[in-house]
Amino acid sequence: MKDSVQPAAAAHPSPKDEDQPKFPWKAGLGLLFGGAGWYWAGQAVNAVLLPAKIAQIDPEGKVALVAIISTVTMIISIVAGIVGGALSDMTRSRFGSRTPWIVGGVVFGTIALLTFAFTSSVPVVLGSWWVYAAIYNAMLAAGCAWQPDQVAPRWRGTASSMYGVGHQAALQGAQVVAALFVTNIPKGVIISLAIGGVLSLLSVAVCREPSNTHVPRSSFTVVEALRNFLPPADGGRDYWLAALARFLWMVPGGIGTYRLYTLTDYMHQDEATAGQWMSFMALLGMIAAMGCGIIAGPISDKFRSVKIPLAVAIFFVGLPCWLPFFVPTPVMYTIYVAVSSLGSGVFSSLDQAIMTTVLPHPENAAKDLAFLNSCGVVGNLAAPLLAAWVIKMFGYAGLFPMGFIVLTSAAICIFFIRKVH
Structure with missing residues (x-):
């Protein structure tokens, strides 16, 4: 059995640092x-x-x-x-x-x-x-x-x-x-x-x-x-907090899944106008997320802090959820998307830094990281189900308080990770 396993390790050998002096x-x-x-x-x-x-x-x-x-x-x-x-x-x-x-x-x-x-x-x-x-x-x-x-x-x-x-x-x-x-x-x-x-x-x-x-x-x-793809049995407190945070981060994704219906059925836009609003929201979101994503990593490295910026970013993705809840208009919905995208860009830049730091065993890093990523997939799976239930119980307006509550919980999970500064 040992001989059959050995080729797998060499099947896709990663280059070493000394093999790549230049990017x-x-x-x-x-x-x-x-x-x-x-x-x-x-x-x-x-x-x-x-x-x-x-x-x-x-x-x-x-x-x-x-x-x-x-x-x-x-x-x-x-x-x-x-x-x-x-x-x-x-x-x-x-x-x-x-x-x-x-x-x-x-x-x-x-x-x-x-x-x-x-x-x-x-x-x-x-x-x-x-x-x-x-x-x-x-x-x-x-x-x-x-x-x-x-x-x-x-x-x-x-x-x-x-x-x-x-x-x-x-x-x-x-x-x-x-x-x-x-x-x-x-x-x-x-x-x-x-x-x-x-x-x-x-x-x-x-x-x-x-x-x-x-x-x-x-x-x-x-x-x-x-x-x-099994999780580590001795992953430790920080590992499971990171797994829960990744799951919770994805759960409010149902807000985006039902964005078209929120604009047409809740904010009373016709389909063509709703499409134009969605396009504008996505454009603003892309600019905000990419801009913050590019600068978040270097700033985090300079101040040697990952946990606090990431926790704050997640919280500020959820906080503007209250804008379209209290003022249900396409304009306020667009402001919410733009502001929350700033935090999303920071998350995209710093997420892997947190996830790779809490891994319990370097020799099993790929497997243990794969499980953390699968927690996000499960959160994505739960997102439309939770959103559909919220819409049924509270209407489209209920999506926004749900997003705030879940994302605040994710930020708290990140904040209580001890291994990461």
Whole structure:
């Protein structure tokens, strides 16, 4: 058994600091373009075009249906990410392990989303979207492995920042573009696919992953794969506080899931006007988040403090939730999005610093960090369910106090972590 495990350790050897005296710009730019391209089409559909499509097909049951779709999507995402990552580890080609999955994801994901765009059948809409969700998450799991594959530890902070900027650009920029097409969903899907596809293929062309046909293939079992995603039994207080904080951070995401319906059903905007407001909100959010994300890391390093800025940032994401609650207008909703995005940018920049510091065992860092990331996925899974329940019990207005309460709880979790200054 020991002999069979040994090749796995060498299958994707990370470069050492002495191997990279200069920053690996090809890998860094690949992560920048990939961070935008891999997320673009999925974010555009999930946040904007899918709710708009469901509202056209089933206007009466749209809230419950979106909650169900989101739940199944997150389950598929978890499974597809695990399986896709493992299969990419096993892939051997002249283009490397990750590139075939990224290119294949672009090709087959395009087919799935075009099917989604041009059908009015609920089963076909759901089936094509879920197929895309599986393809997208497998592609994402493969692409994110570029960082440990090709970037030495001394440069991973910069590489992470480049990936984070691309990611933030996709999270907000995709909504800016897609929101312009809530009344013309096929056109919105085509444009989103074009942007995401070009950026994804550009990431592959820039990164130029080396061949790995010479690398021995390691054995793979389902039992071993599942074991790699179990949490550490002795993780300690700080580890579990970080896990809970990551879960709570994602839970208010249902506010964004139902943004279109909040504008139309609660703030009484017509669909076209709501789309314009969503586009403007996303643009402001993107500028605010990316601006804060770029400067938060250097400022945190200068003052040698991560915990306090992160806890304060999370709290100030939740605090402006009260603005559209007390003044339910699109203008106040837009101010809320802009202000909260400032804190979101800080979170994106400092989150990994907290998560990697609380890991209990350096030799199991990847496994233990994967579990922390999965807590965020579970929070994302819970988000539309909690939001749908809140809407049913309290109406759309109830979403905003919920966001404040949950995010304040997340900030408290971060504040009580002892291992991080």
